[in-house]
Amino acid sequence: QKEVEQNSGPLSVPEGAIASLNCTYSDRGSQSFFWYRQYSGKSPELIMFIYSNGDKEDGRFTAQLNKASQYVSLLIRDSQPSDSATYLCAVNVVAGNNRKLIWGLGTSLAVNP
Amino acid sequence: GAVVSQHPSWVICKSGTSVKIECRSLDFQATTMFWYRQFPKQSLMLMATSNEGSKATYEQGVEKDKFLINHASLTLSTLTVTSAHPEDSSFYICSAQSKLNQPQHFGDGTRLSIL
Numbered sequence: 543q544k545e546v547e548q549n550s551g552p553l554s555v556p557e558g559a560i561a562s563l564n565c566t567y568s569d570r571g572s573q574s575f576f577w578y579r580q581y582s583g584k585s586p587e588l589i590m591f592i593y594s595n596g597d598k599e600d601g602r603f604t605a606q607l608n609k610a611s612q613y614v615s616l617l618i619r620d621s622q623p624s625d626s627a628t629y630l631c632a633v634n635v636v637a638g639n640n641r642k643l644i645w646g647l648g649t650s651l652a653v654n655p
Numbered sequence: 656g657a658v659v660s661q662h663p664s665w666v667i668c669k670s671g672t673s674v675k676i677e678c679r680s681l682d683f684q685a686t687t688m689f690w691y692r693q694f695p696k697q698s699l700m701l702m703a704t705s706n707e708g709s710k711a712t713y714e715q716g717v718e719k720d721k722f723l724i725n726h727a728s729l730t731l732s733t734l735t736v737t738s739a740h741p742e743d744s745s746f747y748i749c750s751a752q753s754k755l756n757q758p759q760h761f762g763d764g765t766r767l768s769i770l
Contacts, residue, residue, distance in 0.1 A: 574756040585748045585764040586699070588657075593756070630699070634756055640687065640704045640712060641755050647698045 544569045544635050548646035556654050561618040563649050565631030574634040577616045579627045621653040658682050659751045661762025676734045676765045678749030684729040685751035693746045705732055739769045
């Protein structure tokens with residue numbers, strides 16, 4: 543059973559702080575990794591994706607991947623109240639003739655003004 | 656870029672009705688589209704994967720005769736919930752992908768309520 547695990551939270555940080563979200567996955571063959579943000583009652587929104595070991599930065603967001611440890615993380619710098627949402631980690635896996643995303647259950651982030 | 660349009664956004668209908676939901680990729684060609692269902696406070700559940708011109712691949716436990724998926728072109732996929740019942744009430748979300756390993760881009764979802 544291919545799995546993706548995240549701490550459910552809630553993770554609470556003050557405004558302006560760094561929020562650190564973590565994710566581990568079980569399928570060593572996975573090659574692409576994604577972070578989505580989902581506000582309550584809305585559909586997921588892509589935040590970052592990463593394919594190679596190391597860091598990838600986009601504005602206030604940094605994704606980090608360590609394939610040897612099967613670990614992917616998301617850092618949010620200068621956290622804002624509008625960042626309060628559920629963050630979903632997703633890992634691409636082979637499924638027959640297709641590929642599909644295996645999703646974590648999400649980490650709830652609350653940024654306090 | 657990478658805009659996915661999903662319609663309708665909200666449907667309320669009587670039990671026994673069939674409901675069709677459309678998913679369109681507006682500015683890219685989607686070789687693969689995905690249909691998810693999400694119940695309140697639960698994670699996304701993949702229902703099926705569809706490739707343009709091919710039959711959809713359904714996840715275990717999803718009834719293919721109840722949830723009909725058509726992916727007739729590189730920009731359009733439809734999900735038809737046939738003879739819907741109250742237990743089918745949920746948030747249905749589509750996503751579209753241009754190539755393998757590329758991100759999935761999501762529509763805004765359809766909230767389906769069956770009375």
